[in-house]
Each structure stands twice: as C-alpha cells, then as structure tokens.
Amino acid sequence: MSNPIITIYDASTNSQFNREMTDEEHAQYLDEIKNVTPLAVSNE
Amino acid sequence: MPTPPTFSVGQYNTAAYMNSIGLWKVGSATAVYGTTTQLNISNIFTSDYRAYKIVISSLRYANANTTLSLQLLNAGTPANTASYDFAYRGLGSDGTVRDTNGFGGTSLSDLGCFNTTSNDYQAQVSFEVINPSLAVVTTFINMAASGFAAYPFTRHGAARHSVASAYDGIRLFPSAGGSFGAEVVVYGYRN
Numbered sequence: 001m002s003n004p005i006i007t008i009y010d011a012s013t014n015s016q017f018n019r020e021m022t023d024e025e026h027a028q029y030l031d032e033i034k035n036v037t038p039l040a041v042s043n044e
Numbered sequence: 045m046p047t048p049p050t051f052s053v054g055q056y057n058t059a060a061y062m063n064s065i066g067l068w069k070v071g072s073a074t075a076v077y078g079t080t081t082q083l084n085i086s087n088i089f090t091s092d093y094r095a096y097k098i099v100i101s102s103l104r105y106a107n108a109n110t111t112l113s114l115q116l117l118n119a120g121t122p123a124n125t126a127s128y129d130f131a132y133r134g135l136g137s138d139g140t141v142r143d144t145n146g147f148g149g150t151s152l153s154d155l156g157c158f159n160t161t162s163n164d165y166q167a168q169v170s171f172e173v174i175n176p177s178l179a180v181v182t183t184f185i186n187m188a189a190s191g192f193a194a195y196p197f198t199r200h201g202a203a204r205h206s207v208a209s210a211y212d213g214i215r216l217f218p219s220a221g222g223s224f225g226a227e228v229v230v231y232g233y234r235n
Binding site: 009011 | 082085122217218219
C-alpha cells in the first residue's frame with residue numbers, strides 16, 4: 001500500500017514536486033495528527 | 045517619511061531596495077486537493093529578511109472539523125517537540141465565541157479556520173512569522189477567516205515556538221489528516 005504524498009516546494013530553485021512519504025515520515029505523520037485535539041465546534 | 049529609492053533605466057531591483065520600500069515575494073507553493081497530504085515549503089527564511097508575511101488562500105480540506113497545522117522546518121526536518129503555544133480570539137457573525145488556545149503542542153494547530161471541505165474559495169489565513177531564521181524564539185501573529193458556514197467567522201491572535209533555534213521553512217498539514225488544497229505565498233520584509 002502506498003504512503004501519503006508530500007508536496008515539496010524549494011524557494012532556492014522556485015520548484016515544486018511530489019513524493020511519497022517514507023515509512024518513517026508516515027509513522028511520524030500519523031503520530032502527529034493523532035495528537036491533535038478534535039475541535040469542539042462545527043461549522044454548521 | 046523616508047525617501048523611497050529611485051530606480052534608473054536599466055537598473056535591476058534588489059532585495060536591499062525592496063527592504064526599504066515594501067514586501068518582497070520569496071516564494072509560492074500549492075497544495076493540490078486530492079493529492080497533497082503535507083506541504084513542505086523550504087528555503088524561504090534566510091538572512092535576507094527578519095520577518096515574513098504568509099498568505100494562504102483557497103483552503104479546502106478532505107475531512108470536516110479540520111484546521112491547518114504548522115511545524116517549522118530546518119533542512120526538511122520538522123521541529124516537533126512540545127514547544128508550540130497559541131491563543132486566538134474567535135467570533136462568528138452570529139455572535140458565537142470561537143476562542144481557542146493551546147500550550148506545549150508538537151505543532152501549531154488552529155492556524156486556519158476549519159470545516160472548509162467545499163471548494164468555495166472563501167477561507168484564508170494570513171500570518172506573520174518573526175525571526176524564524178535566527179536562533180531565537182519564533183513568534184507568529186495570525187488572522188484567519190472562514191466564509192464557508194451559515195455564520196462566517198474569524199480568528200485572530202498570537203503564537204510562538206519557544207525553542208531558540210533557526211529554521212528555513214514550514215510544513216503545513218490538515219489537523220485531521222487527509223489531503224488539502226491551498227495556495228501559499230510568502231513575502232519577506234524588514235532586513
């Protein structure tokens with residue numbers, strides 16, 4: 001199964017590209033969004 | 045009022061001149077809805093400028109109840125220790141209080157307004173980042189708006205990253221995961 005996509009922009013070359021997260025980056029990402037407290041309000 | 049520089053024919057503009065007259069665009073990036081899960085923006089904070097204005101428009105998230113989260117980057121490595129603090133005042137057009145705050149987060153959350161799952165181009169956030177390229181505490185001043193609601197609302201406030209380190213970029217990602225769309229423009233000012 002493929003990992004999520006990171007879009008990377010580099011201002012020093014003014015260029016942008018996409019790549020898959022590495023397994024380590026994916027684990028770090030999942031850990032990060034798990035730590036976010038769900039919002040208590042909705043937009044309705 | 046200081047006298048602005050005069051440009052003669054054939055003279056090219058430089059960051060030094062722009063520092064004396066206004067903002068200088070240092071880069072722009074696009075998160076593609078349906079593809080981008082994280083957006084790394086690198087090499088935007090340099091010794092050329094001390095402060096930066098970042099404007100993010102056309103925000104759209106794959107998941108509801110989502111805000112935009114930020115981490116500072118150095119050579120692609122995120123600052124993700126428990127060191128992000130924020131306090132934002134919020135108000136809906138119906139009078140509902142939308143305040144939010146956090147201390148010691150591993151990312152700066154609630155940067156942008158939320159629930160913009162529709163591609164309606166009505167949500168944006170504009171914030172300033174002070175001293176990110178210096179080995180000092182980085183501070184943020186934030187203003188966010190969401191028009192995608194029965195009652196549109198705003199949030200504004202301040203935040204900081206309390207570790208005294210230098211950074212060259214930012215990482216943006218939706219707090220609830222999934223892909224997101226955004227158009228990001230970064231300006232530098234005040235050398």
